[in-house]
Amino acid sequence: MEEELRNLVKVCISVLISISYCYYISSKIPKGFVRLLSLLPIFIIFLLIPLFFSSLHFCAISAFFLTWLANFKLLLFAFDQEPLSPLPSSFSRFLCLTCFPIKTxxxxxxxxxxxxxxxxxxxxxxxxxxxxxxxxxxxxxxxxxxxxxxxxxxxxxxxxxxxxxxxxxxxxxxxxxxxxxxxxxxxxxxxxxxxxxxxxxRMVPSVLRPTVHIPVQRFTARLIVSNLGSHLFLSVAWSCNLSGDSCKEDAVVSIATSSGLAPCCCGVYVRYVCLVVCPSTTEI
Structure with a gap:
């Protein structure tokens, strides 16, 4: 037990130094990839902290508080997103919001x-x-x-x-x-x-939503729209070349709908595709 308490003191000091670095140094770095690189050593430290403990309770709590939630919050902080952005006015508030599963x-x-x-x-x-x-x-x-x-x-x-x-x-x-x-x-x-x-x-989904769910949703949406857009461009160009006529809006709508494009997106795609593939059209 004495060894566990000594390890706990070492971990607390390491966490205090790490969070001080994030608050006073990393926060001054412009958001984005450069700030993310500056936080990389902190991610590694928090990832290894549970290995300092042999007690199941200390190991599980440190893994949940630091390895999981704190790292995810700092990942959002690298891109100026909540809950650590805007930067709290005091270091104590920043420390508490980073290391503990709380939300004001x-x-x-x-x-x-x-x-x-x-x-x-x-x-x-x-x-x-x-x-x-x-x-x-x-x-x-x-x-x-x-x-x-x-x-x-x-x-x-x-x-x-x-x-x-x-x-x-x-x-x-x-x-x-x-x-x-x-x-x-x-x-x-x-x-x-x-x-x-x-x-x-409820702290877990509130952190996972902006770090995992929303980025994956945006990426897959762009991927799906890109594939549908490419298919739509090729279909319209092929139809125009075969018929020799300029693009008609109703024809493009028909192709877009058959390609699986949502009706709410058809209007934007129709005008964009017709202007690019058949710029001579005057009906749009």
């Missing part, structure tokens, strides 16, 4: 980080204590596999919620702002989409 509320309504009924919290505390007693007596070894997995799932959820609620409450007091709750009663989810995107660990 845009329209604060209450100063309480845990606004559920008190009996819900009391029930979770009693349930968690019962699970610890179960583990201490090794009763879980005699349970059926499905029952054990169910109990372990409840244990993981309650422990994560306790940790993140305590962290959020402390940082909310420290920063003087309201923090959005990380969990939103995941046991009431009506579908997998509702569970992953709105109820379970």
């Amino acid at each position: 509320k845009q329209n604060p309504s209450s100063n309480r980080i845990y606004n559920k009924p008190k009996w819900v919290l009391a029930f979770k505390v009693i349930l968690f204590s019962s699970l610890l007693h179960l583990y201490g007596k090794n009763y879980h070894n005699t349970l059926p596999r499905l029952a054990f997995l169910s109990i372990f799932t409840i244990h993981v959820y309650i422990e994560l919620e306790f940790i993140l609620v305590l962290v959020g409450a402390f940082l909310s007091t420290l920063l003087g702002c309201e923090i959005e709750p990380v969990f939103n009663e995941p046991y009431l989810a009506t579908s997998f989409q509702d569970f992953w995107s709105r109820r379970w660990n």
Whole structure:
């Protein structure tokens, strides 16, 4: 345990130095690829930090806080995107927003980080204590596999919620702002989409959306439009060469629709294709 505490102190110092570098040096570099290169050593450091711990809890928490969320937030910071842009006015706020799974509320309504009924919290505390007693007596070894997995799932959820609620409450007091709750009663989810995107660990989708989902969506959209556009250009040019006539808008619309182009995009493509392939047309 003493070795783990020494490693924890080393990790905290390393993280403090790394975030100081990001705040005072990398933030002065113009956004884009150059700033991304300046952050590359920090990405590597945060990637290796969980390897300093032998404890499962320390390793898992550091991997979630630093290796995953902090690296993704710094990746967005390299291109001047939220949540670290615009640059926070104080280093302490920048440090908290980078290293912890928190997000400040845009329209604060209450100063309480845990606004559920008190009996819900009391029930979770009693349930968690019962699970610890179960583990201490090794009763879980005699349970059926499905029952054990169910109990372990409840244990993981309650422990994560306790940790993140305590962290959020402390940082909310420290920063003087309201923090959005990380969990939103995941046991009431009506579908997998509702569970992953709105109820379970909501900080993860809020970071993955701008770093993974939106770039992939834009790339695939450009790729699809480019392929459809190339097919449309070739089809119109071939039709015009065969017929010897100038491009007609209704003919181009027919080709665009048969190519699978969405109706809302046809108008733009029709005019562009006709002007490029058949610039002599006067009907457009």
